[in-house]
Amino acid sequence: MPSPRVPSTLTAGAVLPVIELVAKAPQDADFTVVGVTGTAENPTLVGVPAAVEKAAPAKVGQIAVELGARPEAGKVTVLPRYASQLVAVGLGSDELSPEQVRRGCGAALREVAGRADERELHVALSLDTDESELVRAAIEGAVLGAYTYTKVGSQVKRPIARISVVTGLGGASAKQTLAEAQAVSRAVLVAREWINTPANLLYPQTFADEVRELAKGTKLDVEVLDEKQLAKEGYGGILAVGGGSERAPRLVRVEHKPRGAKNHLVLVGKGITFDTGGLNLKPADGMYTMKCDMSGAAAVLAATAAIAELGLDVWVTTYASMAENMPSGTSYRPSDVITMYGGTTVENVNSDAEGRIVMADALARSQADKPDLVVDVATLTGACMVALGNRIAGLMSSDDATADVLLDAAEAAGEEFWQLPVPEHIRKGLESKVADLKSSGSRMGGAMAAAAFLQHFVGEDTAWAHLDIAGPAFNDEGPYDYVPTGGTGHSVRTLVELARTLQD
Incomplete structure (x- = not known):
């Protein structure tokens, strides 16, 4: 039964x-x-x-x-x-x-x-x-x-x-x-199931437990940092965003390392299990579907499991930054200065721009892994949805050659992306008078500003791509083709295909 x-x-x-x-x-x-x-x-x-x-x-x-x-x-x-x-x-x-x-x-x-x-x-x-x-x-x-x-x-x-x-x-x-x-x-x-699960059932601790369960019987190595370890090691971004919730944040690190594999791919996913907007509270209608704000983490984790199942000959290290963004007396505030992993200070402009904060910690940590390519995935900005609609994801990268690798993988997998630039004037909009940089710039070019912020935490010589899947990650309209109502599992297929192309 x-x-x-x-x-x-x-x-x-x-x-x-x-x-x-x-x-x-x-x-x-x-x-x-x-x-x-x-x-x-x-x-x-x-x-x-x-x-x-x-x-x-x-x-x-x-x-x-x-x-x-x-x-x-x-x-x-x-x-x-x-x-x-x-x-x-x-x-x-x-x-x-x-x-x-x-x-x-x-x-x-x-x-x-x-x-x-x-x-x-x-x-x-x-x-x-x-x-x-x-x-x-x-x-x-x-x-x-x-x-x-x-x-x-x-x-x-x-x-x-x-x-x-x-x-x-x-x-x-x-x-x-x-x-x-x-x-x-x-x-x-698996990604769809996680995304569709109500946030009172899937929150940072249970999400991390789910990852451990998924890895049972495989050669995947799973490490979970709780709030005490996050504080000890200086993950100020994840702790700030998760500080307003009674459900403490987690950072999950999963590794697939076949013997002899040379190319090292790092995946980073946004795992906000519910996003109220924090003190920059969302309107009620905008909050209803926010159980899907962990779709990036679901994608990178599920893709890593598939890569391991297929035995692909590429070294993959995956990070999922998990937190619940809630308003309370312990919430982080607009104008707060946060010290991120590695020491960079960030002026928080908007507590509803929390995804880039938690991901920045993981991106900074990933640099110690000396990756050949870093790809982060997130339901990051409404601005990307305004630009590209609900069925096409945004792609921003360190260089066109890296973008082409991702676009080729996406085409082979059957998922749609559109490349957007990260121009210098957008980067300058993140300059802060009280910290190393601000978390947000102006409303104009918001998707590109978020990408510019994330790239700050990736080494200048490291190939990097950012996938903003805010539109296609969750379908709140009628089903079509093979896409259901609810969580779609977008980007899983692209990431697996990317790993296939990176095999030695």
């Missing part, structure tokens, strides 16, 4: 269905997903199983068109039951990309999962996908599209119990493709 979701099982919904690669579509599948390509005037069905063609009283393609099937990306049409219930999904052009397949399978599985009722369904994906990249995308899209968050206290139930992917891919390539798709999909689901 499925177990209920309780504080000790916060990632209970991250269990994958059984996934298999098969040579032909199984006739016992409850639903079989096929593709629609071509043009609106001449749509073509792709991957229709022979058993379905034989069972249909007329040409399946003709029936599908009459029922509205079109190549429009993500358009789902459910056909009558023949050998199984047929689901036709638009894939766009005939030249399929992994992201087209990922989105199509996600849309189809969302539709199917909504029809599950009390059943656990078996779904076949039949899209004529023989290339490893397309097979992997199909699996990822299906798993991510089928995901729903189970209500607290309810039993965790999987609407999709089994996924059969019809492909000619075989041998070692098939085995590797399946392993990669499962590891990445599982990591995204």
Whole structure:
């Protein structure tokens, strides 16, 4: 019997269905997903199983068109039951990309999962996908599209119990493709589960406990600094932000260090488990979704687990700065001067700009690790959402070559980023009369000012990239493609792909 979701099982919904690669579509599948390509005037069905063609009283393609099937990306049409219930999904052009397949399978599985009722369904994906990249995308899209968050206290139930992917891919390539798709999909689901968990259940201590639980049975090394250790070692930023809450902050450090790995990647994530804005209190409507303000930490931690599961030959050190930003008599104030890890003093301008404060401590600490590349991930600024909307993340970096490495990884993973500059005049706006620098500049160019602040804590000769995922990290509107309402797990796939490119 499925177990209920309780504080000790916060990632209970991250269990994958059984996934298999098969040579032909199984006739016992409850639903079989096929593709629609071509043009609106001449749509073509792709991957229709022979058993379905034989069972249909007329040409399946003709029936599908009459029922509205079109190549429009993500358009789902459910056909009558023949050998199984047929689901036709638009894939766009005939030249399929992994992201087209990922989105199509996600849309189809969302539709199917909504029809599950009390059943656990078996779904076949039949899209004529023989290339490893397309097979992997199909699996990822299906798993991510089928995901729903189970209500607290309810039993965790999987609407999709089994996924059969019809492909000619075989041998070692098939085995590797399946392993990669499962590891990445599982990591995204773990991130989503953490993000969706209410803040009274997921706070710095329990979040750190979750990381320890995730690392059990792996070779990941986990270190957790509590408030006493943070004070002893001089993490003034994390302590300042977490000082207003009864729930003390944590700094979690996770290391994946394969023997002989040379390239050293450092990941830093913002882990504000709830953000009221502190003394710069947010309006009520702006506070409601702030359990998602730890999405950056969720992304870097889940990605690190996937990197370890896949055994990627790259040294990864990950930091998650965890705190709850609350108003109280012990809260840090606007105009306070904070001494950060390493001794830099910061004039706090706005207590609702807390993410950069906690991340600066971790970035400063990471320099002792002598990384080859530092990437930080955060739901950092509303300004980035104003600039790029809710579906595209911002990317700022030390140099264009580093940005290109991240953009290439993001494109391969199917996640959207847009590069923004960090100009000198923005940096000058952080000059302070009472400290080494201010935490914020003017309202204009706020995303770039936040990036400039963070870069101050990274060595001048260190390659660095900042991912502002404030828009795509949490979807508070209707689901689309493989993206659910709520936590999305954005950036997990990009970070895993980045680690893959950095292998020796």
